[in-house]
Amino acid sequence: MVKNVTFFGCSQIKPGDFDYDAAYQAAKLLAQNGYLVINGGGPGVMKASSEGAKAGGGRVIGVSFNPKDMTHFEGRDPSNPVDQEILVDNYVLRTLKLLEMGDAYVVFNGGTGTISEFGMAWGLARLYFGHHKPLILYGSFWHEIMETFGKNMLIRPEEIRVYRIVTTPQQVLEEIQKL
Numbered sequence: 081m082v083k084n085v086t087f088f089g090c091s092q093i094k095p096g097d098f099d100y101d102a103a104y105q106a107a108k109l110l111a112q113n114g115y116l117v118i119n120g121g122g123p124g125v126m127k128a129s130s131e132g133a134k135a136g137g138g139r140v141i142g143v144s145f146n147p148k149d150m151t152h153f154e155g156r157d158p159s160n161p162v163d164q165e166i167l168v169d170n171y172v173l174r175t176l177k178l179l180e181m182g183d184a185y186v187v188f189n190g191g192t193g194t195i196s197e198f199g200m201a202w203g204l205a206r207l208y209f210g211h212h213k214p215l216i217l218y219g220s221f222w223h224e225i226m227e228t229f230g231k232n233m234l235i236r237p238e239e240i241r242v243y244r245i246v247t248t249p250q251q252v253l254e255e256i257q258k259l
Contacts, residue, residue, distance in 0.1 A: 082214070082259045084141075085110055086118040086182030088197040089125025089218075090190035099125060099188045102218060104132035105249035106186060111138025113253060118181050120144060120174060121165060123157040125188045130160050139163045143177045145170055175200060184214040184256055189221065205242035215243040216255050 087107065093100045107117045107129035117133035119126035121142025130140045142162030168174050175197055179185070185201045187194065198217075205212035217226070222245045229235055244255050 082115070082183040082256050084116045084118055084181055084183045085256065086178050086185050087125055087129040087188070088120075088178070088185060088190065088194050088201075089188030090194060091122050091124035091126065092191075093124045093128070095128075099219070100128040102249055103128035103186075103188055104135070106218070106252040107132030107138075108136035109249050109253045110256065111136030113257070114138075115256065116141065118143065118178060119160075119162075120178060121157065121160055121162055123160065125190065127157055127160040130162055134161050141166060141181065143168060143174050143181065145174050147171070179204060179213075182213060184216065184259065186216045186218055186252055188218045202239070202243065206236065206239045209238045209242060212242050214255065214259055216252055217243055217245045218247070218252065220245070220247050 087103060089099060089103060103125045110117060111133040116139055117129050118141045119129050121144035130142070133140045140162045141164045142160060143166045145168045166177060168177055178197070179201060187198045187201070201215050205215050226245070230240065246252055246255060
């Protein structure tokens with residue numbers, strides 16, 4: 081049963097950007113329906129999902145760490161309104177904790193950090209196929225990406241069956257409620 085939903089996505093987006101507003105609305109809908117939102121405690125999609133969850137009357141857990149010698153990591157955003165912060169030692173442990181705590185994942189557009197989080201979530205879904213945690217990919221651009229993987233990589237049939245592509249916050253809620 082899904083109770084906790086982890087959000088992944090770009091840390092560089094701001095209010096008014098498509099993905100920021102979509103993450104906010106999706107988290108708000110989820111919170112209004114009793115789901116706990118989890119994110120990395122940073123800016124962008126992480127902050128948007130926290131703000132949305134709070135607007136929906138929900139709670140948020142942020143999983144973060146204090147980066148050392150990382151010149152291109154956003155770190156914890158003190159304006160991200162998490163209810164509880166879990167501090168881990170490094171980026172890998174942060175990603176693993178985000179994956180562990182979520183019962184389902186919503187992945188928005190992002191850069192290399194989002195790609196690594198998506199890759200781990202997708203790989204775990206394949207390994208635990210049939211008992212996997214749902215993977216929701218937000219945005220129509222995912223169709224082309226996933227088709228390219230299918231055409232150019234050695235993708236197994238079950239790997240295509242572990243994710244859903246959605247384009248509205250309402251579809252995020254609907255996919256999670258199906259579980």
